[in-house]
Amino acid sequence: xxxxxxxxxxxxxxxxxxxxxxxxxxxxxxxxxxxxxxxxxxxxxxxxxxxxxxxxxxxxxxxxxxxxxxxxxxxxxxxxxxxxxxxxxxxxxxxxxxxxxxxxxxxxxxxxxxxxxxxxxxxxxxxxxxxxxxxxxxxxxxxxxxxxxxxxxxxxxxxxxxxxxxxxxxxxxxxxxxxxxxxxxxxxxxxxxxxxxxxxxxxxxxxxxxxxxxxxxxxxxxxxxxxxxxxxxxxxxxxxxxxxxxxxxxxxxxxxxxxxxxxxxxxxxxxxxxxxxxxxxxxxxxxxxxxxx
Numbered sequence: 001x002x003x004x005x006x007x008x009x010x011x012x013x014x015x016x017x018x019x020x021x022x023x024x025x026x027x028x029x030x031x032x033x034x035x036x037x038x039x040x041x042x043x044x045x046x047x048x049x050x051x052x053x054x055x056x057x058x059x060x061x062x063x064x065x066x067x068x069x070x071x072x073x074x075x076x077x078x079x080x081x082x083x084x085x086x087x088x089x090x091x092x093x094x095x096x097x098x099x100x101x102x103x104x105x106x107x108x109x110x111x112x113x114x115x116x117x118x119x120x121x122x123x124x125x126x127x128x129x130x131x132x133x134x135x136x137x138x139x140x141x142x143x144x145x146x147x148x149x150x151x152x153x154x155x156x157x158x159x160x161x162x163x164x165x166x167x168x169x170x171x172x173x174x175x176x177x178x179x180x181x182x183x184x185x186x187x188x189x190x191x192x193x194x195x196x197x198x199x200x201x202x203x204x205x206x207x208x209x210x211x212x213x214x215x216x217x218x219x220x221x222x223x224x225x226x227x228x229x230x231x232x233x234x235x236x237x238x239x240x241x242x243x244x245x246x247x248x249x250x251x252x253x254x255x256x257x258x259x260x261x262x263x264x265x266x267x268x269x270x271x272x273x274x275x276x277x278x279x280x281x282x283x284x285x286x287x288x289x290x291x292x293x
Contacts, residue, residue: 008080028098034060044280
């Protein structure tokens with residue numbers, strides 16, 4: 001494995017490059033996560049595939065510029081990573097925010113994406129493929145208030161990296177989610193502010209900016225422009241929700257080649273760390289079909 005920082009559009013992006021040969025696979029994490037979330041998955045994809053795990057901007061050890069937190073901005077960074085590595089085209093696996101980024105990349109720069117796996121980006125908030133009743137963010141008082149409250153909350157600051165991890169562990173206490181993989185991911189995502197304090201790399205200003213753009217995102221506009229094969233991975237909760245799964249089904253009709261698979265035991269966005277064998281096996285079967293073997 002080689003850890004590297006690549007410059008894409010003036011932003012330094014941290015990656016870990018596993019393997020020098022094989023079909024490239026880019027791994028894009030969910031918001032607030034980082035490239036460590038893919039540690040349980042990478043061994044299942046190798047040695048036939050070269051795996052490149054990416055810290056998206058303002059995550060892990062990548063730069064956090066003052067602006068640029070729309071899915072398109074993240075996608076530009078990933079396109080820059082592909083160019084810097086000179087890998088041409090890659091399979092892209094995205095989880096939640098990572099799925100939005102992969103989707104934007106596949107729609108806007110199709111020559112760089114051989115196939116797309118989306119664990120997330122399976123509905124919009126508003127519109128014909130939306131889950132909310134209001135027609136738009138501007139007319140949704142509930143979400144406007146939620147965003148205002150989020151933006152007014154101060155950033156959480158900790159006295160040590162260990163205390164941030166312990167507080168996070170306590171938040172998950174009693175749930176199935178906390179395990180060694182999630183703990184390693186959490187510890188990796190701590191940064192020092194420069195004055196002796198510690199915070200999550202996914203800083204408040206970046207998170208607030210991203211959330212404003214998230215509610216305006218229309219995933220259908222991207223899926224209708226995707227030409228590569230797509231694998232959608234709704235979790236079991238989505239499948240059980242008639243409205244949500246109906247949206248997934250309609251979205252799957254927009255790309256020319258799209259599969260929808262519900263992995264037993266899947267739980268968005270933690271499935272990659274909770275049931276890595278089953279998640280990876282599903283993706284490998286998809287890759288083999290796409291690759292014709």
